[in-house]
Amino acid sequence: xxxxxxxxxxxxxxxxxxxxxAKTVAVRVYDIILDSKHPEYNSMGKELAIGVxxxxxxxxxxxxxxxxxxxxxxxxxxxxxxxxLVNEIVILDVLPSEKxxxxxxxxxxxxxxxxxxxxNNSNNNQLVNELEEKVxxxxxxxxxxxxxxxxFPGDLIVQGRYGHSIRMGGTISNNNELSDESNNGxxxxxxxxxxxxxxxxxxxxxxxxxxxxxSIYLVSDHIVQLEQARDKTKAWKKPPTKADTYKGSQVxxxxxxxxxxxxxxxxxxxxxxxxxxTSNTINLDAKDYIALDAEKIYLGEKALVEEFEPVxxxxxxxxxxxxxxxxxxxxxxxxxxxxxxxxxxxxxxTRGKVMKESLKNLQNQINPGGKSQLKSRKVYxx
Numbered sequence: 001x002x003x004x005x006x007x008x009x010x011x012x013x014x015x016x017x018x019x020x021x022a023k024t025v026a027v028r029v030y031d032i033i034l035d036s037k038h039p040e041y042n043s044m045g046k047e048l049a050i051g052v053x054x055x056x057x058x059x060x061x062x063x064x065x066x067x068x069x070x071x072x073x074x075x076x077x078x079x080x081x082x083x084x085l086v087n088e089i090v091i092l093d094v095l096p097s098e099k100x101x102x103x104x105x106x107x108x109x110x111x112x113x114x115x116x117x118x119x120n121n122s123n124n125n126q127l128v129n130e131l132e133e134k135v136x137x138x139x140x141x142x143x144x145x146x147x148x149x150x151x152f153p154g155d156l157i158v159q160g161r162y163g164h165s166i167r168m169g170g171t172i173s174n175n176n177e178l179s180d181e182s183n184n185g186x187x188x189x190x191x192x193x194x195x196x197x198x199x200x201x202x203x204x205x206x207x208x209x210x211x212x213x214x215s216i217y218l219v220s221d222h223i224v225q226l227e228q229a230r231d232k233t234k235a236w237k238k239p240p241t242k243a244d245t246y247k248g249s250q251v252x253x254x255x256x257x258x259x260x261x262x263x264x265x266x267x268x269x270x271x272x273x274x275x276x277x278t279s280n281t282i283n284l285d286a287k288d289y290i291a292l293d294a295e296k297i298y299l300g301e302k303a304l305v306e307e308f309e310p311v312x313x314x315x316x317x318x319x320x321x322x323x324x325x326x327x328x329x330x331x332x333x334x335x336x337x338x339x340x341x342x343x344x345x346x347x348x349x350t351r352g353k354v355m356k357e358s359l360k361n362l363q364n365q366i367n368p369g370g371k372s373q374l375k376s377r378k379v380y381x382x
Contacts, residue, residue, distance in 0.1 A: 025092045026116055027055040028127070029084045030067045040068065051075040051083060053090070053112060061129070076111035085140055087126040089116035122148045122159035146195055150204035152176045163195035167207065175206045178222045189218040214255030223247045226254060230278045234301040240276055300382035309382055310375040316365075317374050324362055327355045 031054040033041060044052055054070040056062045062070065073092055075081055084090050090112040097109035118125040123146035146163045152173035158166040170187045172179045178188055194213025197205045209215055210227050217224050226243040233239035243252070260267050269275060284290055298304040299311075334351045365373045 026058060026089050027073075027092055027112075028058055028129070029086055029088050029090055030054045030056060030062060030070055031086065032083060034083070044072075051081060053084065055090070055092075055112075058089070071110070073110040073112045076113045082115060084112070084115050085124065085126055086138065087128050089118060089125070089127055090114065091116065120148060122146065122165075123161045123163075144200075145197070147197060147203060147205045150175050150206050152179075163212075164193045165207070166191050177206075177225065178219065183221040186220045186222070188220060188222055191216040191218075209252070209254055212254075215253075217250075217252040217254075219252070220249050221247065224250075224252050226252060230280070232278050233276075235298075235304065236274070236276070237304060240274060295378060297379045299380065302382035303380040306382075307380050309380055310377065311379045311381055313374055313376055320362060320365055320374060323358060327358050331355060 033044060033049045033052045035041070035050070036046070038049075041049055052072050052074055054067055054072050056070050073090075075083070076093065076095065091114050092110050093113050094108050095111050097107045099107035115125055118127050123144075124140075124142045126142075143162060146161065149157055149159060149165055149167060151157060152167075152169045152175070153171040154169065155171075156168040167190045168187065169176070169190075170179060170183075170185055172181070172184045179186075190207050192207045192212045192215040195205055196208070196211045196213070207215060209217060209224055223245065224243070228243050231242060296307075298307075303309060331351055334347050371377060
């Protein structure tokens with residue numbers, strides 16, 4: 001027997017029950033186990049009971065006191081779980097139970113396979129029986145703003161209840177702003193979170209990269225009409241194509257805030273052409289060091305255009321100033337004692353000859369408007 005098996009009692013079906021359910025059966029959900037706080041969590045198998053529903057036929061009137069005596073069914077898919085709400089309608093199916101691998105290979109139990117799309121709405125498909133006592137639906141909030149996506153031909157669409165969705169498409173459609181004759185049949189994927197269309201006259205909506213709370217667009221040969229938060233490009237010799245005009249293979253991420261965090265190693269960006277950042281402020285804060293390297297580094301818009309003001313090399317400049325100040329200090333010493341008794345003016349003449357040669361060497365180190373030993377050959381400012 002599998003280590004996961006347990007005795008779920010009435011979920012195991014007899015031959016007669018299996019024959020009686022050998023067709024599509026729709027039932028109403030009256031309860032669902034979602035966590036360990038549910039009163040039947042322990043008795044129903046603990047973690048194995050997550051997602052289990054209590055149900056009754058649509059034509060049956062159920063008292064609140066009878067709910068815990070209703071039959072139950074299990075979710076059929078362990079990878080994609082679409083959990084129903086109380087009063088939603090689900091389809092039942094008879095499939096092998098956990099006991100099928102032991103003595104009884106035909107052992108079966110009930111699973112629910114899908115939620116009936118009563119209202120054609122991803123937020124809520126509850127069908128309330130007004131004749132019954134009010135059934136607790138938990139803390140679910142019905143949201144009239146959330147509307148299903150308008151499908152394009154051939155789409156694969158996954159939708160949550162609160163305006164989150166994944167669309168995999170690529171076919172021309174009236175509402176499809178991404179596809180046209182030039183790229184019809186080329187794939188795109190849209191992951192979107194937070195629908196904002198609250199027009200009551202609209203029953204189905206299409207993703208809007210600018211209005212949805214956040215989204216990721218993976219396109220192969222398409223234009224995405226993204227409104228850039230900023231478009232300043234003065235730090236570029238050749239400005240990049242704007243977001244709403246570029247057509248090609250790209251991944252576009254848009255949201256109120258983007259946060260990338262590498263908790264164990266590094267965050268790396270590698271680009272064949274350019275890497276651009278435009279913002280109100282750009283802040284770099286490193287613990288050990290910040291390193292910048294390129295054939296040329298420009299500080300300011302004018303530096304990019306003119307390359308007229310290279311930065312000064314600090315160590316070379318200090319050596320230059322030290323030599324200049326040493327000569328000036330020596331001259332000052334000679335001038336202080338030049339008029340005293342016994343001191344010949346010849347000392348000043350000698351000092352002048354020495355300084356002249358030294359100053360000539362210093363002059364050779366500078367070259368206004370050209371390359372020199374004191375100026376950087378790769379960093380320019382304005």
